[in-house]
Amino acid sequence: MPSADPVLRKELFDLPEGLIYLNGNSLGPLPRHVPERLRRVVCDEWGKLLIRGWNLGCDGQGWVDLPARLGARIGRLIGAPEGAVVAGDSTTVNVVKALSAALELQRADSPGKLTVLSDSGNFPTDLYAAQELCRALGRGLRLKVVAPEEVADAIDDGVAALMLTEVDYRTGRRHDMAALTARAHQAGALAIWDLAHSAGAMPVDLAGADVDFAVGCGYKYLNGGPGAPAFIYAAPRLADRIAPAVAGWMGHAAPFAFEPAYRPAPGADRLRVGTPPILSMVALDAALDVWEGVDLAAVRARSLELSERFVARVEAACAGELELASPRDPNARGAQVSFRHPEGYAVMQALIAQGVIGDFRAPDLIRFGFAPLYLSAEEVDAAAAILARTLEARLWDDPRHRVRAKVT
């Protein structure tokens, strides 16, 4: 019998009938009220207010401060104080802002610290951003990448910044953010966390963990739509001192005074850069409505129940066919579970053809995300049964499923 479902609110989402969506860790589904909100902003505000929308759009609140208003809403989901988060740009660009700000602080305070420490479980774009930023800044800065389990021991006096993603995009393995941040601080390093697979998936306590910088994604568990604006956090104790390498007029203390010289806004507002993409921001703003009154601890508890249920059923039915790639201890993972299968790509294509949407990551991982706002225990059971049948009947062994798509 399915357990009680304290957080399910599937009626708030516009999901196709019969589809089992286990891919909110990649792209969250459409909240039902987003299209009408977006239509109003496009037709009634852009169309009729035109330029006046910057002051009068968003039902009179103005478009211009959406990055700060969205930041405040996201901040409440990740344990950030008011004013410490702004929305905008991509996660990658925000990594560049956070890391360049951290390296500039260290240049002033501890110029001998020249290592950016990350791990091989980080999402590649974070590593690419760090690699290229270190190259551009020169000064002997370098990115050092170790295995996830070696991170703690690799934090030494040479580390300027520890830069990690809390939850591994492939395995779901979760770092201990508070412990690693404390370890970094002991060694004089600053800690930058990517919350791409954390925000909206589980409680996050940036202030409690004393994190220095954080970035994250609007289009996974926050359901903001494809390529939704990302967010960035700077600890209030640092924000008035930071100077990222990427700066622009929206982060100026007086953006509409058009002063010739840059003068950063107080606090995290200086992490705003260019003119914000209002249409994408409005979709994310509307999408955040589904979090009103939601207890993230209950979401986390239910997500673990659902993933444990899935693992138990899959392993019971598919013994020997699949290998669990995620930590067996649910507290050591995020909201996703991954299995290895040598024909993982074809297996996932066969699942998708049967209405079970997960995804694949090379070389052999099939991933399933458990977002209990729109996922029920019955769906989890059905997905496990379809996966079992697919493996048992070798449904994946169909040439149509073996062609590689561009994105999976």
Place this chain on the structure above:
Amino acid sequence: MPSADPVLRKELFDLPEGLIYLNGNSLGPLPRHVPERLRRVVCDEWGKLLIRGWNLGCDGQGWVDLPARLGARIGRLIGAPEGAVVAGDSTTVNVVKALSAALELQRADSPGKLTVLSDSGNFPTDLYAAQELCRALGRGLRLKVVAPEEVADAIDDGVAALMLTEVDYRTGRRHDMAALTARAHQAGALAIWDLAHSAGAMPVDLAGADVDFAVGCGYKYLNGGPGAPAFIYAAPRLADRIAPAVAGWMGHAAPFAFEPAYRPAPGADRLRVGTPPILSMVALDAALDVWEGVDLAAVRARSLELSERFVARVEAACAGELELASPRDPNARGAQVSFRHPEGYAVMQALIAQGVIGDFRAPDLIRFGFAPLYLSAEEVDAAAAILARTLEARLWDDPRHRVRAKVT
């Protein structure tokens, strides 16, 4: 009698009845078919395809390559060869990419060149981005800002990059892009042009002018909506060698191979960074449809006719009350005209209250943009008459018009 109107296609735009819109230089109006295109992508693609939209969205073309497809469409409006432009990020972030790439080229080839030369007519965000990038990179790099008329003489052997906006956002004064680029090249400098007030306003010939890098804005004359994605150009002769300070997975040679190390894509594709904001991109993509079959030389000719007509009527009716801040020679300006008035802010508020939308820039400029796709000669005459009446009857001298809004 109004002259013939070879480019007017007002039926393609959803402009409020009776409004005279002279502010397309700040935010272009809503093309009529954008809401339905956006609705389809939101409801049918995000809503129903979900994650599969990355491959199957945009009516089967896939969302993932929108930045390149949009870049190709914009490239045709600015004289760029296929594959030399990508859309994405904000103009400011694109300035950081272009300038950091230029400075990196110079570091290798001419390490003694340490000056970024710009002018006081550049939009402040470009100056802020350059100032903060030079500070972050160190190495003695510095931003030097001169008056627009002093630029040519200030290009000396110390200049690493000349960074200018072709059309001044306040006065409409237009630089000679080809001549200044040639002068920069003679001195061994690279030329970076911001086309914010050029793209869609007049013919631009990046290839013909041998420009090194260009950036520009999607929400002014390209009508892509508030904060629409920007674009960036790199000359094909350079693109395979450039290494911007801001890099990410979408600029990797194999983004979905999830390789640990960054390996840039060939050509301008390496200027892509994070996951693209699909909703804002789809609006811009739809908006670009209005340019099908449009001759930019005809747009330019008509824009100058309309602005000349406006200046003549305003000066005839308001002699002594206003001072033309734009060059009198129409070939020396872009598609806008500005006047100075000591009570400019209140004057513009009074015009807006009468349905004539222009805007104001401190301390005393009122600006009017002439975008002939949706602006007729009759509207120009009406706007001039309303401005004359406003000044004659001192309609601006109403306390309601003297309160400052956040954005004007």
